[in-house]
C-alpha cells in the first residue's frame with residue numbers, strides 16, 4: 423500500500439489537467455488589453471446561466487459578496503430579521519449582517535441542513551421574519567418544493583446559499599430555483615473553483631440581474647452615475663476566461679467522480695463508531711464534502727487518519743451564533759435549542775472527496791475508517 427498522502431484537494435493535479443487550456447485563456451485575455459468586467463465576464467456569465475438552467479448570472483468577487491448582493495437585490499433593508507442556519511461557513515451569516523439583516527437561527531435536521539419544520543414554526547410565530555437564507559450544505563439540495571411552500575405560504579424572500587452546491591438538484595429542480603436571487607462561490611476548494619476568488623448570483627429576474635450588475639460596480643448605473651451605495655465586487659477577465667474554458671466544461675465530469683466516491687464510501691464504510699448522515703429526500707447531491715459523525719470525538723479519529731497519510735477536515739467545529747464576532751450583532755438570536763447542530767459541531771469529520779482522488783486512495787480511506795477502533 424502506497425503512503426502517498428491522500429489530500430482534501432489536489433490543485434496541482436487539477437492544474438496538470440487544465441494547464442494548456444488555461445494558458446491559452448490567459449494569453450487571450452492578455453492580448454485583449456481588457457482586464458476587468460469585459461467580454462470574458464459576459465461570456466462566462468452566459469455559460470454559467472446556461473449550465474444552471476436559470477436565465478441570468480452576474481459574476482462577483484466572492485461568494486460572500488454574491489450573497490450580500492443577492493440579499494440586497496431581494497430587498498433586504500436595515501434591521502430585517504433573516505432566518506438561517508447556525509451550521510455553515512461564517513460567510514453565510516456575515517453576508518446577512520453586511521446587508522443590514524439580523525440573523526435568527528434555528529436548528530438543523532439529521533442531514534445537517536436548516537430544519538424546515540422548525541423554519542415553518544419560526545415563520546408562524548415570528549411574522550417579523552421577512553427573509554430565509556437556506557444553505558445547501560455539503561453539496562446536498564434542500565427540498566425545493568418545501569422551500570417554495572415556505573416562500574409562498576409566509577410571503578418571505580428566499581436567498582439560497584449555493585456556495586457548496588453548484589449543480590445539485592432537488593427532485594430534478596436546480597438549487598437556487600426557490601430564490602429571487604441565489605449565490606455561489608468560486609473559491610478554489612468549491613466544486614467550480616477558480617484559480618483565486620470569485621462568486622456569482624443567479625436569478626430568473628432581469629431587473630434584479632441589472633441591479634446586481636450595478637451593486638457589484640460601486641452602484642453605478644452608467645459611468646460616474648451612482649444610483650446605489652454599491653461594492654467593489656467585480657470579477658476579473660482572467661478568472662472568467664479560465665472558469666469558462668478550463669473549469670466549467672469539466673464540472674459535470676468532476677461531479678460524477680465525486681458522486682462515485684460518495685457511493686463507494688456509503689456502501690463500504692461500516693463501523694459502528696462512524697455515522698454517515700443521509701442526504702435530504704430527493705437530493706441529487708454534488709458532494710462538495712463527505713461528512714461523517716464520529717464517536718467518541720473527531721481528534722483521535724483524525725489522528726488515526728493522519729497516521730495513515732489521510733487528510734481530513736471539520737465542517738464546522740463552532741456554530742455561527744457561538745462565534746466571538748456575533749457579539750457585535752446584538753439583535754441576533756436563536757429560536758429553540760441547537761442540539762443537532764451542536765452534535766455536528768462536536769462529532770463531524772470531513773473525509774477526502776475530490777475529482778482527482780483515485781480508486782486506491784478511496785480504498786485507503788474506506789480501510790482507514792473501517793479499522794477505526796476508539
Ligand SMILES: *Cc1c(COP(=O)(O)O)cnc(C)c1O
Pocket residue numbers: 484485486487510511513514557583585586606607608609619620621
Ligand atoms: C465558501 C462559502 C461561502 C463564501 O464564499 P467565498 O467565496 O469564500 O466568499 C458562503 N457560504 C458557504 C456555505 C460557503 O461554503
